[in-house]
Amino acid sequence: MLRWLSTAWRKPKLPFRRHFVMFALISFVAIAQLTWWSVFQFSEGRRLIETQNGYWQQQIVVAYQLRTTLGADFEIWLANTFPDLEIVTGGVVEVKPAARQKLEAFIHKRMRMFISEGAFFGLLVLAGVLFMFRTLREEIDIEHKQSVFLSAMSHELKTPITSLRMYVDTLRERELPQAKRAELLGVMSLDLNRLNDLIEQLLQAQRVLTPKTALPLERIDLSEETVRAVNDLKERILFSGKHRLNVDTEYGLEAMADPRRWQLVVKNLVDNAVKYAPAGGMIDVYLAKRDGKIELTVSDEGQGFAPDEPARLFERFYRIGDEDTRASQGVGLGLYLVKEIVSAMRGTVSAASPGPGKGSTFTVTVPEARNEHRA
């Protein structure tokens, strides 16, 4: 928690300080109230003892004043009127030890009660504070992710639109050779594809987040769907000319899945590799049967990630680094969708990297259809 606090405190973009001040203020008031209440109860016990001692002293004074008047009846009168007093050796009137013990026992009982109640109350306050802290942390995290998402979304939408607008203006206003016009139209087509992919991702994310719209799983040939998905991407990868693609799929592997969503899994993982792989880098896609399950691996020679990054990579709207220095396209939905789709297929997804700058491998494992339905 301390580590998170210090990290969050240093991040100026998080709306942390305002929340932290509120949180610290409420915690301070709660703890101050609890402390004051404990001190008050302790001093109240002491005051009770002092008051009772005062009463007894007054009773002793009255008893000595009436002793001569009452004569032989004094002892009976004393027992009836002031039952906490007794006459001891030498005719001295004093408080019975039993009465003192009874008072002390009462006070101790009260103190025990207050201590236990105080501790309980303290635990309640602590639990409340921790709950608030947790809620606050989640809220800050969501707020931060929303801000990153909006920033990334704005960039992802405006970039192809800017490009399209510029090329439309250019084609309309400039005299260009036919070959150049065809080239510009090719670029515009890629921009349209980029917009279309983004919208498709958003729609898929919306469907994944709404369980009622979940499509039923059917028996499909994962090998065929994987090749189909990679073929869709090939044109873009070859056009950019920056990456080499190596695909190796075992034939006839079947699983229970939705074909469009499986293609989205493959496309998102390959897209992810394209974003982070350096120019000239190789992207490997393998689909094979391993230990009775189907395993898809997508590896790249890109920037990789730190050992503590994999847990967050599949979170919704999570993006590595700062948006101002964004090194890749995307809005933080691709890997999240992969995780959700694969989970719906009762599969798992994991990411591994030897370290920053050393590439990464994403592995998806799903159960084979034959094992499930031919038993």
Next chain:
Amino acid sequence: MPERILIVEDEQHIADGLKLNLEAEGFDTTHAADGLTAIEAIMSGEHDLVLLDVMLPGASGFDVCETVRGRGNHVPILFLTARDSDDARIRGLELGGDDYITKPFSIRELIQRVRAIFRRNNWYRETPEPEKLLKVGECTVDFEAFTANTPSGVVTLTQKECMILKLLAEREGQVVTREEIIEGVWGYDRYPSTRTIDNLIVRLRKLLEEDPRTPRYLHTIYAAGYKFTGSPADTK
């Protein structure tokens, strides 16, 4: 010789489109795809204008601008960005940017803004030799070095401060409205606010006037603008 424009943009399609259009308009262009390469290219001093995207790998456009200005480079910078909030716009311009255009933009508007920047820049650079030094009381402002030699030492001025002083000095004895300053120095009407100009004048007075509360050279004319006074003999 055509003006040289550095395009700092990580999106290849946009960079290619800008290059095509700017070259068709007669400019020379070079391209940098990330912030660190951009800093290096700007500091080489080979460019007359920089079109600078904000979201960049390596170092953001804001960082690039802040870095090169910090190193004393005054090449005009026009920000191109997807962000259209006032905060982002003001931040970019306060860091030393000269203009700001949001994506998606019309290429015709961009080219107009580029030409406007060159016009303002040429007006500033083409100051005749004797007028490159302006005497304000005991201080001397060097428009070429962006410095002011004051009794307490040499102070570095920003390009905008120098441009305001130059504009006022050119119309010595006349009232120059805040709108005229915006038009002459920034060239468009969305930024800065007139309040920003007041703040720049306050800073100039602190640097150049003996008693900034009773200015002798940089006067505020209530509800009108500003006026610079100083005898012609003093301005050499």
